[in-house]
Amino acid sequence: MGASGVLEDDRLRGGRDAGRRNTAVLVAFTAVTNLADGVVKMALPLLAVRAGGSPAQVTGVALAISLPWLLVALHAGVLVDRVDRRRLLWIVNVLRLLAMVPLLAAAASGDLSLALLAAAGAALGIADVVASTAATALVPAAVPPAGRDKANAWMAGAETVFSEFAGPFVGGLLIALGAGWALGATWAAYAAAALVLLLLVGRFRAGVAAYENGGGEEMRATTVNGQIAEGLRYLWRHRLLRSLSLILTVLSGTWGAWLALIPLYATRDMGLPPGAYGVLLSALGIGGLLGAVTVTRLNRMLGRRRVMLADLFGTAAMAAVPALTADARAVAAAAFLGGLGGTLWTVNSRTVIQRAVPDAMLGRFSSANRMFAWGAMPLGAGLVGLLAELAGPRAAFGFFAVASLLTVPFFLRAAARGAEALR
Secondary structure, three states: OOHHHHHHHHHHHHHHHHHHHHHHHHHHHHHHHHHHHHHHHHHHHHHHHHOOOOHHHHHHHHHHHHOHHHHOHHHHHHHHHHOEHHHHHHHHHHHHHHHHHHHHHHHHHOOOOHHHHHHHHHHHHHHHHHHHHHHHHHHHHHOOHHHHHHHHHHHHHHHHHHHHHHHHHHHHHHHHHOHHHHHHHHHHHHHHHHHHHHHOOOOOEOOOOOOOOOOOOOOOOOOHHHHHHHHHHHHHHOHHHHHHHHHHHHHHHHHHHHHHHHHHHHHHHOOOOHHHHHHHHHHHHHHHHHHHHHHHHHHHHHOHHHHHHHHHHHHHHHHHHHHHOOOHHHHHHHHHHHHHHHHHHHHHHHHHHHHHOOHHHHHHHHHHHHHHHHHHHHHHHHHHHHHHHHHOHHHHHHHHHHHHHOHHHHHHHHHHHOOOOOO
């Protein structure tokens, strides 16, 4: 082997080693921050209850945490595409730490007010939007193409397990010990995440993807609104990505409906005590974790298109089974399938997006895509409540099961046109 061959091998090996290290760092960062976010989502509304808040005020605190996805996601995407993404993640985590300081001081003095809880929730919600968008957009510059399925799988699994299940569980335990314990642990988690980011290696400014051949498109517009419009136009004009985004909107609406209605259905119609209800919800997390572990192997065995198709049936089953039966084991099994399919879709859609979207536009595209998905969840929750009032919970679940199934022919048509991108 000549000198050039040795140099090429060293370069490839260095890329693989850096990719493995960066994958571990990104997964650790995702796990720690989502654990902290999960604690926040549990703790702040409970603290609002303790502060004497009315139902509307408590709901307002919870809404302050999630509403930034609808209000600032598009602007966050522009920011992610303008600056060094690792530095932005680090700055966001520092801002999270600063937002926690007034809460810690108020908890120590016993003077936690509803206004403070809502303001802190909004600040942490905005930070979550920016951090989630930046972390996803950073993957192409941090991990070689061959390792992205694995990186996306473990990051998606960490999001599901730590934000939706481990975080609220830990938050409940810490709140039982005292507000200071919950808020202090959250502050420590954000501090640890900021330190973890220092271990990333590579260049992470928007438009610089270290492992891609060729550059990407540079931003043509100079104004924020112009750059937002560029991202939205790219989403709308790319037939496959537009189809995947519209399908995800329907699936996210189904998830929002299921999560909103299942507490009432499980406790009233299924007769589950709180402990059994917790086990039912954990089926989602177990399915999501299994999806993260197996997605790479399933993609090799079945192909990306079939694996993504499985999520459509898994989500439909999650909604259809409680429409047909109140048997706890059947509903838990369907929830497991929903969690499994959700992770399979998330991992594969992220990989497809990272391949198809120019690096300089990845932040804006990802934020627009997530805005539609996250925006559909409260809409699904509101619609399922209205349907349950008019026709009963089973009919409401059935409506969303049918809606999920209707995405199947739409997906098959889009996948046939974009077969190369779904390899």
